[in-house]
Amino acid sequence: MQTEFDHIVVGGGSAGCAVAARLAEQPGARVCVIEAGPSDRNIRVKVPFGLVNLLGSDRRNWKRKTMPMASAGGRQVSVPRGKMLGGSGSINSMVWFRGTRADFDAWGLPGWDADTVWAAYDEIEARMTPTRLPHPHPLSEAFGAMFAANDPHAPPTPERESAGVFHTNMRRGARWSAADGFLRPSGATVITDAEVDHVTFEGIRATGVALRSGRHLTARSGVILSAGSIESPMILMRSGIGPADDLRRAGIEVRIDAPGVGANLHDHPGFGLHFKGQGSGYGLTLGQLPAWALSPFKWMLARSGRLSSNTVEAGAFYALDGDTPEIQTHFMPFLMGWQGRAIIWGSGYFADVCLCQPRSRGRLRIGADRYAPLIDLNLFGDESDLDQMTQAVGKLRSLLDAADFGTRRAPEAFPGTHVTGEALREVIKTRAGTAYHPVGTVALGGPLDATGALKGAQNLWAADASVMPRITSANTNAPSMMIGWQIGGFVAQATWSDQRNIA
Numbered sequence: 001m002q003t004e005f006d007h008i009v010v011g012g013g014s015a016g017c018a019v020a021a022r023l024a025e026q027p028g029a030r031v032c033v034i035e036a037g038p039s040d041r042n043i044r045v046k047v048p049f050g051l052v053n054l055l056g057s058d059r060r061n062w063k064r065k066t067m068p069m070a071s072a073g074g075r076q077v078s079v080p081r082g083k084m085l086g087g088s089g090s091i092n093s094m095v096w097f098r099g100t101r102a103d104f105d106a107w108g109l110p111g112w113d114a115d116t117v118w119a120a121y122d123e124i125e126a127r128m129t130p131t132r133l134p135h136p137h138p139l140s141e142a143f144g145a146m147f148a149a150n151d152p153h154a155p156p157t158p159e160r161e162s163a164g165v166f167h168t169n170m171r172r173g174a175r176w177s178a179a180d181g182f183l184r185p186s187g188a189t190v191i192t193d194a195e196v197d198h199v200t201f202e203g204i205r206a207t208g209v210a211l212r213s214g215r216h217l218t219a220r221s222g223v224i225l226s227a228g229s230i231e232s233p234m235i236l237m238r239s240g241i242g243p244a245d246d247l248r249r250a251g252i253e254v255r256i257d258a259p260g261v262g263a264n265l266h267d268h269p270g271f272g273l274h275f276k277g278q279g280s281g282y283g284l285t286l287g288q289l290p291a292w293a294l295s296p297f298k299w300m301l302a303r304s305g306r307l308s309s310n311t312v313e314a315g316a317f318y319a320l321d322g323d324t325p326e327i328q329t330h331f332m333p334f335l336m337g338w339q340g341r342a343i344i345w346g347s348g349y350f351a352d353v354c355l356c357q358p359r360s361r362g363r364l365r366i367g368a369d370r371y372a373p374l375i376d377l378n379l380f381g382d383e384s385d386l387d388q389m390t391q392a393v394g395k396l397r398s399l400l401d402a403a404d405f406g407t408r409r410a411p412e413a414f415p416g417t418h419v420t421g422e423a424l425r426e427v428i429k430t431r432a433g434t435a436y437h438p439v440g441t442v443a444l445g446g447p448l449d450a451t452g453a454l455k456g457a458q459n460l461w462a463a464d465a466s467v468m469p470r471i472t473s474a475n476t477n478a479p480s481m482m483i484g485w486q487i488g489g490f491v492a493q494a495t496w497s498d499q500r501n502i503a
């Protein structure tokens with residue numbers, strides 16, 4: 001097996017696939033993608049509704065958890081991360097958002113202004129072709145029509161108050177991830193089921209990677225970490241790059257003291273309202289059993305039916321004060337469990353509130369077990385996040401009241417409309433999770449320069465959601481691909497315009 005390449009991309013996820021495709025555009029480039037998980041060629045990955053099953057998978061999900069967080073009632077919160085080609089983009093809901101133009105201008109970094117980023121999105125969308133979810137439930141259509149001024153066929157946008165059925169990266173009714181749009185057409189060498197332990201160095205120059213299996217692979221021109229917001233900082237720390245005191249405590253020799261590695265961890269906090277009532281959304285009822293039984297055939301023959309649902313079918317952005325939306329809501333026409341039981345009988349629907357720009361910041365550290373990240377999201381560490389979430393639930397309730405759900409309307413089963421004010425604030429604090437969008441742990445302008453290169457090292461870059469200095473105001477999959485594409489371009493430029501690397 002080949003062990004020497006020009007570039008090694010660690011992680012075949014949303015960003016890593018885009019990095020690989022960009023690098024492989026160079027004639028003769030030898031690019032290798034190393035992925036800890038298996039291939040994504042699996043029916044549960046392709047069927048949109050399959051993500052419900054994948055969330056429970058030990059083989060295809062890293063299944064990380066936060067540490068108990070005092071700021072969230074002493075709880076641990078789950079941090080699912082995809083572990084296969086396509087990464088988290090192989091277990092996600094495929095909802096497609098760029099973020100806002102102001103998100104990128106606020107980064108204030110050369111090469112990342114809104115105009116440049118928007119041009120990159122145009123290139124990405126030519127490959128990913130996001131389109132309106134083809135068969136939304138009538139409740140999702142009604143939810144999406146909430147704001148009268150809306151074009152019912154346009155997706156909602158975080159730029160202004162808006163609602164709509166989501167646009168998703170599906171093709172012919174099946175998941176179309178970055179592995180399909182970027183990696184497979186690229187011709188890059190792909191090694192699956194191979195977990196990178198650390199980056200190898202000569203002095204400060206990255207020379208390749210060491211796998212957990214003990215094998216070594218060489219990268220003549222550089223290593224790009226695209227292992228995601230949880231694992232990229234862990235690989236750096238295992239390589240001796242991180243906060244010096246933490247590394248010493250974990251028994252790791254310090255190569256570069258980089259206090260910003262693992263810092264600035266943040267995510268969109270999310271809290272859901274559950275509605276339950278007969279004749280409402282999808283669920284487990286005697287009347288719906290035949291439809292569930294037929295659903296695999298409907299999907300196979302016509303790519304329709306409930307298995308064609310990505311679960312999160314519609315949503316909205318709305319403002320609490322002023323015109324700029326502070327809140328995103330996701331709507332699912334499904335009865336979801338809220339009492340910790342896997343199976344719940346009945347039918348209903350679900351809508352959540354997520355803060356577009358949370359203020360709380362947490363931190364990820366390495367501990368005695370170098371493969372088990374200590375994740376402190378510090379959810380609601382800044383209490384203004386909790387205040388906004390509480391206010392947002394009130395507004396969501398009135399938006400839902402005004403939606404034209406007709407006979408499918410169901411009463412709020414959790415937390416219940418009687419829960420308001422301080423009591424609601426407490427329920428949010430003790431029950432909220434996240435939208436599964438962790439970012440920021442190896443930030444551009446922090447440990448990285450604006451091209452994604454690690455400060456103090458040579459031939460080492462990071463390119464994934466971890467590099468976002470501040471989260472985008474909606475779901476983070478498209479931004480992760482855009483980041484991979486852009487940093488892949490910077491790496492190509494640094495490599496093939498630099499004579500040292502061509503010799």
Ligand SMILES: Cc1cc2nc3c(=O)[nH]c(=O)nc-3n(C[C@H](O)[C@H](O)[C@H](O)COP(=O)(O)OP(=O)(O)OC[C@H]3O[C@@H](n4cnc5c(N)ncnc54)[C@H](O)[C@@H]3O)c2cc1C
Nearest residue numbers: 011013014015036087088092093094095196464465475477
């Ligand atoms: C359940 C869920 C639902 C979501 N829904 C949406 C949605 O609908 N829309 C949206 O925009 N966003 C959504 N997201 C978020 C979005 O999918 C992520 O932000 C995005 O995929 C992050 O991309 P990434 O490249 O940073 O990391 P990932 O896509 O997670 O890729 C990292 C890859 O690196 C691999 N890896 C990690 N460590 C190693 C190692 N040591 N060696 C080798 N390989 C390694 C991983 O296995 C993985 O394949 C969701 C996320 C989840 C988990």
